[in-house]
Amino acid sequence: MERSELVRWLEVLAPPTRAASWDRVGLQVGRDAGPVTGVCVSVNPSMAAVRAARAMGANVLVTHHPLIFKPLSEVRTDRESGRVLAEALAGDLMLYAAHTNLDVTACNRRLSDLMGWDLDQILVPEGRDEEGLPWGLGLWGQLAAPRALDALCREVGRTLQARSLRLVRGHDREVASVAVCSGAGGDFWPRVAALGIDLYITGEIRYHDALDASAHGVCVLEVGHQASEEPVVDVVVGFLRERLPRTVVVQGFREPEPFEVLS
Numbered sequence: 001m002e003r004s005e006l007v008r009w010l011e012v013l014a015p016p017t018r019a020a021s022w023d024r025v026g027l028q029v030g031r032d033a034g035p036v037t038g039v040c041v042s043v044n045p046s047m048a049a050v051r052a053a054r055a056m057g058a059n060v061l062v063t064h065h066p067l068i069f070k071p072l073s074e075v076r077t078d079r080e081s082g083r084v085l086a087e088a089l090a091g092d093l094m095l096y097a098a099h100t101n102l103d104v105t106a107c108n109r110r111l112s113d114l115m116g117w118d119l120d121q122i123l124v125p126e127g128r129d130e131e132g133l134p135w136g137l138g139l140w141g142q143l144a145a146p147r148a149l150d151a152l153c154r155e156v157g158r159t160l161q162a163r164s165l166r167l168v169r170g171h172d173r174e175v176a177s178v179a180v181c182s183g184a185g186g187d188f189w190p191r192v193a194a195l196g197i198d199l200y201i202t203g204e205i206r207y208h209d210a211l212d213a214s215a216h217g218v219c220v221l222e223v224g225h226q227a228s229e230e231p232v233v234d235v236v237v238g239f240l241r242e243r244l245p246r247t248v249v250v251q252g253f254r255e256p257e258p259f260e261v262l263s
Contacts, residue, residue, distance in 0.1 A: 001245055003032045003094055006039065006060060010096060013239050018126075018135060019101040024066045029085060030094035036060055038249040041236045043229050045095055047080060050087050052253040059093055062236060064107075064229055066097040098236070100137070107182040107232045108139045111201070114159055114231055117143065123179050123195075124188055138181035138188060140197050146174040149199065153221050156201060162227040164261045168210045168220035175199045175219075182228040189213040189220060203228035226257045 007027060019025045028045075038058030042049035045067035053061045067084055076082040088095050104126070112119040123138025149167075152175050157165045175198040181188055186205025193216045200218060203225035213220050233252040240250045 001036045001248055003034055003036055003060065006036050006240075006244070007032050007096065009240065009243050010062065010098060013236065014098040014101040014105050016101055018104045019099060020126075023100045024069050025097050025099050025101055028066060028068050028095045028097050029088045030092065032094065034059075034092075036244070036248050038251075039240055039244070040251055040253050041233050041240075042253040042255070043226060043233060044255065045081075045084055045097070046255060047083055047087070048255045049253050050084055050093065052251075053093060054091065056249055056251055058249065058251075059091075060096065061088070061093055062096045062098065062240075064097070064099060064102060064232060066099055067095055102232060102236075103137055103182055104135055106235045107229060108137075108180050110231045110235050111160075111180045111182060111228065112139055112141075115156065117141065117178060119178065119180065123181055124191055138179055138185060140177065140179035140192075140195065142177050143175065146176045149173075149175050149219060152178075152199065156221060156223060160223055160227045160231070162223040163257055163259065164224060166222040168205065168214050168218070168222070170214045170216065170218040170220070171198075173198065180228075182232070183225055186210070186213075186220065186222070189216075189218050192220075193218045201228075224257065224259070230254060 039060045040053035040058045041062045043064045045063040077086050119139035119141035121140050122134045122136040123140050124136045125134045126136035177197045179192050179197045179200045181202045184204040185202035186209045192200040201221045205220050205222050237252045
């Protein structure tokens with residue numbers, strides 16, 4: 001299989017047209033010519049992910065977070081991003097990023113499926129597809145039956161294997177409706193409030209957003225940025241394994257979160 005064909009499949013899973021206008025997605029480092037020897041899938045374009053790709057004989061690293069997000073003013077190999085870039089170029093490792101376009105198509109659906117929920121509404125609509133159906137960031141919907149807030153939060157933490165949980169307790173009622181948004185979705189709390197959703201689950205929320213959400217009666221469960229996005233690695237791996245030749249190894253890479261919980 002050629003790298004260019006792999007790129008076409010990745011664009012089927014996460015069309016670049018679904019990415020936010022400010023985002024940087026697609027082929028970031030390397031070339032799309034030549035055969036694929038293997039594919040490593042990771043949340044981050046880290047040196048650990050590069051080494052994992054090398055260890056499995058892969059010449060393609062697919063990541064959720066882009067390595068190059070802002071215009072480069074320097075490439076310093078005494079810093080992580082510079083080392084990754086230099087290593088990728090020296091070893092002909094292609095780096096491909098699927099960020100907000102993967103959020104739209106797969107990340108939040110995976111969270112919903114993992115929890116056994118049927119979240120069928122778009123939280124933040126961004127557009128409509130060819131059939132007129134909305135697409136956008138986050139999902140929300142009704143639970144099959146109301147749940148106690150604390151018990152539901154603990155269940156989410158266990159399912160996502162979150163290293164830590166932080167709850168913005170805006171109210172004490174039972175949870176009948178839930179919204180999810182992977183990554184740093186804390187600033188979408190006003191949309192949650194407008195829809196009257198009982199619990200909002202996201203990767204990160206800033207302090208002042210948490211204050212405002214609580215004041216407006218919105219419950220927000222912060223599960224950690226990486227914990228909210230790590231499940232999509234399995235989605236990408238499974239998607240590619242079904243479409244790539246069996247001779248091409250496709251593996252996911254999971255690295256420890258940068259935060260250590262002390263208490």
